[in-house]
Amino acid sequence: MHPSRRLYAAGAVALAALPLAMALANRSSPLVVAIAALLFLAGRCLEDAGAVRRLLLPPLATPPGLAALVFLAWCAATLAWTPFPALSLRMAGEFVPTLVAAYLLARLAPGRIPGFAAPLSAAMVVLAGLTIAVGLAAGLPLQRALGQRMAEFVYNRPALTLAVVAGPLALVLWRQGRRVVALAALAFAALGILRSVSGAAAMGLAAGLAMFVLGRLLPARLAVGLAGLGLGLAVALAPVEGDLLDQFMPEAAHERLVHSSSRARVAIARSFGAAVAADPWVGAGFGTSARFAEAPVAARLDPEMRTLLAVGHPHNAFLQVWAELGTAGAVLAAAVLMLMLAPLVAWPAGERATALALVAAAAAIAFVEHNTWAAWWTAGLGAAITWLRDARSRTTPHTLSRPEAGPDRTLS
Structure with missing residues (x-):
């Protein structure tokens, strides 16, 4: 066996293990994705180093790639006025390496993932779903045995990872003719999601x-x-989300969502929205949400609007972009999202529907949950996109490496 194939097999095992790894250790996905990315990078370099350059660089010169680079450049520019440079650099140190690893994996793995990887990952999804469901039903025995924190939300990140990974993985299995396995993966992913206490995952x-x-x-x-x-409205309405919900969300809805702390979420959104209104153009700086209550803009708000700025982030990724990066950042983020969607029109129906489902699931989660720059979320999206591109490669042959190295069926 050629050494590159051994590296591809090892990288595929790492990628496949992600769902269960997250269920066992809910911050593990950045490490898992980084390992998988490095293994596929090493395999590609051994197979054809020139192909690596052709796979990685041209996408950055496309409209979506250029928009993403400009957005990242703006994130870096805001470090010039952040009131908490150490915090901003720490957040960048968490987000950027994982983003790079996710990009490497999504570009280099498709077309080189061995056939055994998707069924193996389906087994990991089944085990992850069972781990969440059984663990919660049995009172978190794994956490008790390991001396970890005893809280039901410990399984929220694994459930959110299942919500984005399961669909693209099921499409790969479907393309392989393993339809029963695909349906089983989706069913057990849904079990873990619905049994968890994560309303965002549901x-x-x-x-x-x-x-x-x-x-x-x-x-x-x-x-x-x-x-x-939908994405455009999510970005455009984020600064006024709290005011809109406060005015139009019925009390009965709050009662049904009492376990999701809907009233607190509305108040948080109103506070961060007020901060955006007070400083709309350039934002407080990348990664400042964790100390937003101490930012200069907070001192200009009414006292009742300051308290909930200390929660760590606005529980809305779109609103966080507005608060930290201002109007310029929000416009650039919207441009990236729109340019990302445009090519999907030409995709085959199955791949397009799965890609749109991934976009919708990720956007719904981002609208109510987590820190925008969280590495575990970036890694999960990277894995989902990798599976999606691998499914796409099975219907769109496109040779990007030397003929003697074999066909590289990757997304064009």
């Missing part, structure tokens, strides 16, 4: 399923247009 599951159905039923341009409209 929202992601529902949004992804709805968008998949629409993606299959509607014409391509209409389906992609609806996804674009």
Whole structure:
């Protein structure tokens, strides 16, 4: 066996293990993705170093790639005025390496993932779903044995990872003819998601399923247009989300969502929205949400609006972009999202519907949950995109390496 194939097999095992790794250690995905990325990078370099350059560099010169680079450059520029440079650099040190690893994995792994990897990952999804469901039902025995924190939300990150990874993985299995395995992976992922206490994961599951159905039923341009409209509204309305919900969300809805702390979330969104209104153009600086209550803009707000700025982040990734990066950052983020969606119009129906489902699930989760720059979230999205691109490679042959190295069926 050629050494590159051994490296690909090892990288595929790491990628496949991600769902269970997260269920056992809910911050493990950045390390897992980094290991997988390095193994695939080493394998590609051994096979054809020139192909690595052709796989990695041209996408950065496309409109979506250039928009993403400009967005990252703006994130870096805000370090010039952040009031907490050490915090901003620490957040960048968490986010950027994981983003690079996710990009390497998503570009280099598709077309080189061995056939055994998808069924293996399906088994990991099944075990992850069972770990979440059984662990919560049995009173968190694993956490008790390891002396870890005894809290039901310990399984929220694994559930959120399942919400984005399961669909693209199921598509790969479907393309391999393993339809029963694909359905089993989806069923056990749903079990873990619905048994968890993460309302965000359940929202992601529902949004992804709805968008998949629409993606299959509607014409391509209409389906992609609806996804674009949803993302555009999510960005545009983020600064006034709290005020809108405070005015129009009925009390009965708050009562049904009492376990999701809906009232507190609305108050948090109002506080961060007020901060955006007070400093709308350039934001407080990358990664400052953890100490936003101490930022200069907080001192300009009414006292009742300051308290909840100390929660760590606004529980809305779109609002966090506004608060930290200002209007310029929000416009650039919207441009990246719109340019990302545009090519999906030309994709085959199955791949397009799955991609739109991933976008919808991720957007629904981002609208209510987690720190935007969290490495575990970036790694999970990177794994999901890798599986999606691998499924795409099975229907779009495109040779990017030397003929003697074999076909490299990757997303064009």
